Amino acid sequence: MSDSAIRVRDVSKTFAQGAAAVRALAGVDLDIDCGELMLLMGPSGSGKTTLLSIMGCMLRPCRGSVSILGEEVTGLSERDLPRVRRDWIGFVFQGFNLFPTLTAVDNVGLAFDLRGLPRRQASRRATELLEQVDLGDKRDAFPADLSGGQKQRVAIARAIAGDPWVVLADEPTASLDTRSGRVVMKLLRGLAHDRGRAIVIVTHDNRLLEYADRIVQIEDGSIVSDSASAGGAGERSVHS
Template identity: 65%
Template sequence: MQPAIAVRQLTKTYAEGNTGTVALRGVDLDVYAGELLMLMGPSGSGKTTLLSIMGCILTASSGSIWMAEKEITQLTEKQLPAIRLEHIGFVFQGFNLFPTLTAGENVELMFDLKGLAAKAAKKRAAELLDQVGLGGKCDTFPSDLSGGQKQRVAIARALAGDPGIILADEPTAALDSHTGKNVMEMMSELAHKRGRAVVIVTHDSRVLSFADRIVKIEDGAIAGPGSSLLEPVPAGMLAHNFSQPTVNLA
């Protein structure tokens, strides 16, 4: 099976005066469609850097990333936005919604970037919000939404681009446990029912039960015996398991 995203010998060094700070050291990683992978590790371990490079918003110092049979590390900075738009959906810790736009308009924005006509974009945005359980909130501004609702709008926006890969940075960090669970259920649905490759960077041990695979990063390298790419974590070993998913994104 071809991975949705394949990372090979990836390194990243941040320049700092005459020296440099090594953030990633020869990372290898495959993420498959239909899989929910979690990247864990202490602060400064390089997991967000890895997510950023996988998301084509940061360039690697060396190594390669393959996505849809294309080596994206060879692309120029001008070509990368198109790759992001075509293949990747982002979900952020701070939601990153546009506060001056309504929930519906936030989602429409992605459709607009994809070149959809305004009327069709409006209709599709309403459908997507409906799918994430915010059917009646199209005209509501983010300031009038709860944290969980905001994250659902962000997920709907990420889905609007119809990406094969969803990259999420601490999507539950700003949410209470109930809302966090709800959001994770959605992410799980995206992977398992919609066949997306979902990569989540998290510190939140409560969400680990949703992972198909957990990859730990320490000091810029994948930790564990032989830096194994596939290291399934038995659900019973995880603390604070959430209950069964209840949200239907189909």
């Protein structure tokens, strides 16, 4: 397998806005390695979420290519893209995006259901994942009965249900208090450092810098800086 979990080459994206065209990304090159926790930072409208959507195979670039685990995905058909998202990528959203009608265990189990696992087996594995995120006692709780931090941990459990090599997180701590944010970030960092997953986090939050191995700054659709994080690198060396 390629060392780069994600390879982005010369990616550009332009959106039509009425008669005008808005350039969201302009020739972005980026490699994200397995075992790396990368923060993608920048002001609002800089193109962070667009880049995340393209890396997550939710949006097609106007130009350039994206490879995941060595496979070029830009040219895949709409029929093939769900498989890529399901098998290789886990998503964590700012608003958690849990299903309010399902309990915690069923929310996680849904990810196994998508993979065709029988219900009982899906439920057992979902329970194991909830225990991993320290929510074993909340397996039958509905999202409405969970705190923000608990919801995000359920979402992380769902994201890693398919054991993906890549986890893409959009402002995962934005709706959380400091303590819950810390718990969530430790979980994500553990995924990168202990299990070798590539974690990309879009954030505005400078408090997350201490967890990062690498910080990529993006402005006006272009990467303006790409540097290793001292704190993250330190943490990483401890785990590796």
